[in-house]
Amino acid sequence: MSGPNTPIRNDCDECALASRCFPAFISVEKRFRVTQIITTNLTYDKTALLYRQGEKTKHIYIIKSGSFKTYISNPNGTEYINGFYMTGDIINMESVDQGIHLNSASALENSMVCKVSFLRLTILKDEFPTLANMAIKVYSQALALSQDLLKCISKQSATSRLATFLLIINRRQNIQNQDPDKIYLSMSRQDIANYLGLAIETLSRVFTRLNESGCIIKHNRHSDLSIHDRDLLQRYASGIEN
Amino acid sequence: MSGPNTPIRNDCDECALASRCFPAFISVEKRFRVTQIITTNLTYDKTALLYRQGEKTKHIYIIKSGSFKTYISNPNGTEYINGFYMTGDIINMESVDQGIHLNSASALENSMVCKVSFLRLTILKDEFPTLANMAIKVYSQALALSQDLLKCISKQSATSRLATFLLIINRRQNIQNQDPDKIYLSMSRQDIANYLGLAIETLSRVFTRLNESGCIIKHNRHSDLSIHDRDLLQRYASGIEN
DNA sequence: AACAGACATTGATTTAAGTCAATGAAAAGG
DNA sequence: CCTTTTCATTGACTTAAATCAATGTCTGTT
Known part of the structure; x- marks a missing residue:
């Protein structure tokens, strides 16, 4: 096994999104730390649920391929679509504060996502302050888009x-x-x-x-x-x- | 003058918002650092502009009293209201990424705001990692509200x-x-x-x-x-x- | 290949909200 | 204090989109 200071080749290094995803904010030598907080290449079939409204949440999701919708189910059976997400987008940013999913997310086609614990991201963030800047940048963009x-x-x-x-x-x-x-x-x-x-x-x-x-x-x-x-x-x- | 490690009494300590504003995330002993990045108690008369769409921006604004609207002016003379902000709200979070005001902000009544350089906040953030958590919390809330x-x-x-x-x-x-x-x-x-x-x-x-x-x-x-x-x-x- | 079920399109009619126009009430300014 | 201007309300009419209803087309299943 590689020692903790030896760079190891991990999934993220080979990912097409690497330059736009959060590992980009961590030096290559220290990328191995990323593997400790990210679960890569989870697959979801079309219509599969990524998460359900009301559930407790500790993760954000980065879409590697495919697409998802987020929606709120109403008592009368109707749905309110909150958003559509595609390659490179981050899902569930709005739940980080409350820790509860404000909506449900389901795959619109066969898709692949990476899952990051935002609690662990917080710890990593102290180690790599640039990560916090990235988070704020991404949030600021999301807010501008939403407006x-x-x-x-x-x-x-x-x-x-x-x-x-x-x-x-x-x-x-x-x-x-x-x-x-x-x-x-x-x-x-x-x-x-x-x-x-x-x-x-x-x-x-x-x-x-x-x-x-x-x-x-x-x-x-x-x-x-x-x-x-x-x-x-x-x-x-x-x-x-x- | 007080030395850098001697707690000094500053505006923020006496502010009614202190418990909900970002100094809350910094220990009392180190609050003096806040005065270095925040300009307190700026006053704006009713209809006065806080900032103008298209201008470069380096600040977020925290409303101490009063209220503001943000809006986009259209070529044909009409306005699109983006949002209303009142006591305790933070204005301009959506511009942190691009560094350019995406809309204009004007006072709806005589108001008072505190102004924080987000560049300096970034530096301070490395010193006080909890500040980054606060930023993410606030952004997450704003995003949830907007949805x-x-x-x-x-x-x-x-x-x-x-x-x-x-x-x-x-x-x-x-x-x-x-x-x-x-x-x-x-x-x-x-x-x-x-x-x-x-x-x-x-x-x-x-x-x-x-x-x-x-x-x-x-x-x-x-x-x-x-x-x-x-x-x-x-x-x-x-x-x-x- | 044929059927069922889901999804998409088109048509006829209704309705909620927009537009145009006039009036009323408060604030600003001399 | 009176006039002017601005902002809010109410009414008459129009219109864009919703609803109701029927038809068309694809997808998946056996």
């Missing part, structure tokens, strides 16, 4: 909401995508409608209209589409065009 | 939105209030309407309806009201009642 989204969803038309949504998804997928105009929607129409605060029928009509205007191209009924006229899509998103 | 609000505003009726808004304001004001049912609205109807994603006329009608149903009592036209039937208000908020 943006609030603005968009509370005040825009159905067309503008969907256009904004597609542009955001596209931007997030582009980080690792080949074709910059391709969009893959791993979530159902119902999920998107719910997330954007629209009826599923309204959403469907808007999809049809965006398609007919030549703005997007649908490659099949559900998940695969391409942005064909990005400029127009952006005008829809900003509300210049209707 | 809650998104849900409420994107999917609820006008009545439910206003009822939720009033309950949130009431809860936040209760921390230091005498009468637990009193609500003071320092922002204009236009600001509330904008924040909730409603037309000002719709908001006005809902105010009238809540008043007529005996749910709230308006003490004057604008700012002062009381919750008269909290249970009913909560039913409106949850959408059980319309």
Whole structure:
């Protein structure tokens, strides 16, 4: 076995996300410490639950591949979609304070995540102060995004909401995508409608209209589409065009 | 002058917020260090700008008294209200990552704030690791609140939105209030309407309806009201009642 | 391959909220 | 103190999206 000061090769060194994930904030020589607090490459099948609303929580999750939705189940059986998460995103940041899951998370497709105990992260943080900076950076970003989204969803038309949504998804997928105009929607129409605060029928009509205007191209009924006229899509998103 | 290890009495020791503000995370003996990074008791008159969208930023602000709104100005002259902040709240957390103000902030009434350089806070953080924990705690709370609000505003009726808004304001004001049912609205109807994603006329009608149903009592036209039937208000908020 | 069930789309109608317009009430300013 | 301006309320009408209902299309199962 390697001694505690001998660098060892671990999962994180070989991960495609390493440069954007928290090991990036720890020197290569000390990366071995990471293995002590992170559980890597957990797999979840489509529809599998990552965690359940109300449960106690001690972990954040980093998505290595695939995607998840978080949602709140209502007494009347309906769901409120809180967010969609994809490669590189961190799930459960909002529960770190209370230590209880505020929503449930389920896989939208077969996915892989790494699991980090935030209690242990706190200990490691004292050892590597840059980790705290990273945490604050990530939180600040999440908050900025969330405010943006609030603005968009509370005040825009159905067309503008969907256009904004597609542009955001596209931007997030582009980080690792080949074709910059391709969009893959791993979530159902119902999920998107719910997330954007629209009826599923309204959403469907808007999809049809965006398609007919030549703005997007649908490659099949559900998940695969391409942005064909990005400029127009952006005008829809900003509300210049209707 | 006191030497660096001699506890000195400073503004923060006497502040009513001390137990909820970040000095709470530093031992009394070392509190003097706080004075090196915090500027206390800055005053802003009603309508005065705390900062302007697009400016570079190095500070977060803690409200000692009064209230502020943050907003984005649009090319067409309209405003998007991002948030309302009151005593004990921290303004500008979302800009820490980018270092640029994502919105403008202005005082809704005569107010007092303390200003903390987050660069210096980073240095202090290495000295007092608990500060980092506090930062993460605060961020996690802010994120949870923001997700809650998104849900409420994107999917609820006008009545439910206003009822939720009033309950949130009431809860936040209760921390230091005498009468637990009193609500003071320092922002204009236009600001509330904008924040909730409603037309000002719709908001006005809902105010009238809540008043007529005996749910709230308006003490004057604008700012002062009381919750008269909290249970009913909560039913409106949850959408059980319309 | 055929069936069932889930999911998506399209059409007809209703409704909640937005818009336009007028009035009322308070605050600001000379 | 009176005028002007700003902000809030109320009414009449319009519209975007929700709802209700039917149809179409994919997915998975045996």
